Amino acid sequence: MDSTRPALRLFVLHHAGGSHLLYRHWPAALPDTWDVRLLDAPGHGHLLDLPRITDAGRLADYLLRVIAPEPGRPYALFGHSMGALLTYEITRRLVDRGRPLPVWIGLSARSVPRPAGPGTRYHDLPDEELRTRLKLLGGTPEEVFDDPGLWSLFAPVIRADLGLVENWRPPADAGPLPVALSAYAGREDRSASPARMTGWEGHTEHFMGLRVFDGGHFYFQDDPGPLLRQIERDATTALDAAGAAHSS
Helix, strand or coil: CCCCCCCEEEEEECCCCCCHHHHCCHHHHCCCCEEEEEECCCCCHHHCCCCCCCCHHHHHHHHHHHHCCCCCCCEEEEEECHHHHHHHHHHHHHHHCCCCCCCEEEEECCCCCCCCCCCCCHHHCCHHHHHHHHHHHCCCCHHHHHCHHHHHHHHHHHHHHHHHHHHCCCCCCCCCEEEEEEEEEECCCCCCCHHHHHHHHHHEEEEEEEEEECCCCCCCCCCCHHHHHHHHHHHHHHHHHHHHHHHC
């Protein structure tokens, strides 16, 4: 193998209202033979000046153009919360379009696809209720809630992202993905509990298991080390299996 070519290219997709910033230390903590790329959705992070995309399908198409998979170049996807939904949508599109598939996908803190039912529409909540909800989830710097100027900048982004998630509908005829898949959950996460995350087994032909960590929705925020070590193990196992299958 070309020594200048990464063993694996890993794309990381962020959560609703977030950006690459929460994951900025991940590349240095993962194998130096990997090319770890932290993606931003338009209107977030490095792409703050671009118009936000508020439809899950259109955003998946946009990110797929950024990922641009190439034959013979192994890559993987990891998504947290909204990022997991987008990882699933991107992978479905790759399958449907006959494009090179990732050797592995990791889905974190997002329960299995299902039609939306009755319930709270978080993106429509009044400001105070939305702030309370976000504080319970974690992942948002406290200064955003304390500074009216920051909140006025942040609130439209989180509302747009929550609307994207809440308006998304899974395709009725989607079969299991022919891709190795690992699921990750926080033990105390009330929005995507471990029990709900187990359902991902029925959405893939190669389920690698549910990994449960102490903590809530952002279980890795204070110490991403345990999650990153598990990502390395899972993705490496899937990469090795893909290489063995290719050479046999």
